[in-house]
């Protein structure tokens with residue numbers, strides 16, 4: 001008889017570990033789950049209402065509306081901001097495909113602009129160029145909104161983006177799926193635009209034990225519209241006033257999120273401390289590190305470095321028991337669903353395509369210790385000293401690498 005092989009244990013040194021996040025708060029989460037099971041109200045009940053109040057308060061926003069996913073949050077936030085068929089919406093291609101999908105699910109046409117070459121978030125100059133190019137045109141649609149993404153936890157230049165949008169009468173709807181607690185000039189990411197979408201997918205900085213999302217806004221009328229849209233277009237009575245969807249948040253997820261929200265600031269502070277260790281140890285290696293901007297709080301959903309030899313680096317780390325990830329190996333405009341039909345803004349998407357060849361996400365979640373991060377960083381330093389590592393001068397915008405040069 002052959003012994004059945006045990007599944008390999010999940011590596012601890014990985015970019016995210018939702019199971020470890022549960023175990024860290026197991027007692028409180030188990031209690032919250034039992035409370036919901038015993039109460040017998042499972043959808044849109046008191047836990048959802050309380051979580052909505054508590055999450056809005058955490059951000060300093062007037063309203064939060066719980067929905068089923070981050071994708072739904074963005075779709076419904078766009079619809080409630082007046083975006084629909086015949087409209088165009090500017091966003092980035094270096095993001096989760098959900099950002100772009102949500103724009104199409106709202107009925108609008110996405111227009112993709114390039115990112116800043118250093119922080120990899122939406123470049124305001126490219127937004128400005130796209131807005132000018134599209135302003136007097138009805139193709140691909142009447143420009144209605146801008147969706148900046150706080151990618152990897154790094155908020156984009158929201159003051160500049162919001163100023164451009166305001167000049168042209170466009171709504172800003174923030175994709176904050178990776179940015180719980182991020183801020184610019186002391187104002188939370190999610191409070192710069194007319195509305196913001198958050199995801200609580202299990203690996204996000206605030207993660208449920210299933211799918212969950214929320215729309216955040218200071219506009220009570222917009223919040224009420226999202227409340228109607230998330231449940232068949234119902235308002236006070238079960239009577240539909242417009243085409244809605246079923247995107248309700250359930251009580252179990254809300255109860256778990258309430259427990260985790262109480263620990264979010266501590267978890268974020270931990271991410272910041274771990275990121276500082278990477279920054280100190282990897283400085284001088286020539287690897288491109290996440291830039292720190294004065295006035296912007298990066299919450300390190302991911303710690304993303306760049307090297308043209310990232311596949312070799314990943315293989316090296318894997319050989320030492322360290323798992324990494326690539327978010328995102330293929331830019332959205334090159335996914336089969338979008339290639340050849342998506343609208344690209346002025347200036348093209350060269351920086352986005354290059355980033356997708358060079359980015360690698362290192363382990364960073366709050367259940368890791370300083371010693372874990374030191375170990376990963378020291379492995380990377382050792383790797384950069386091996387003869388096949390790329391010299392420092394080949395990384396960064398001063399010395400572009402030709403397409404296809406990366407292995």
Ligand SMILES: *Cc1c(COP(=O)(O)O)cnc(C)c1O
Pocket residue numbers: 069070071072095096098099149175177178199200201211212213
């Ligand atoms: C996770 C994510 C989404 C989608 O959220 P889901 O909850 O998975 O639907 C949208 N945008 C970004 C940037 C994300 O990281």
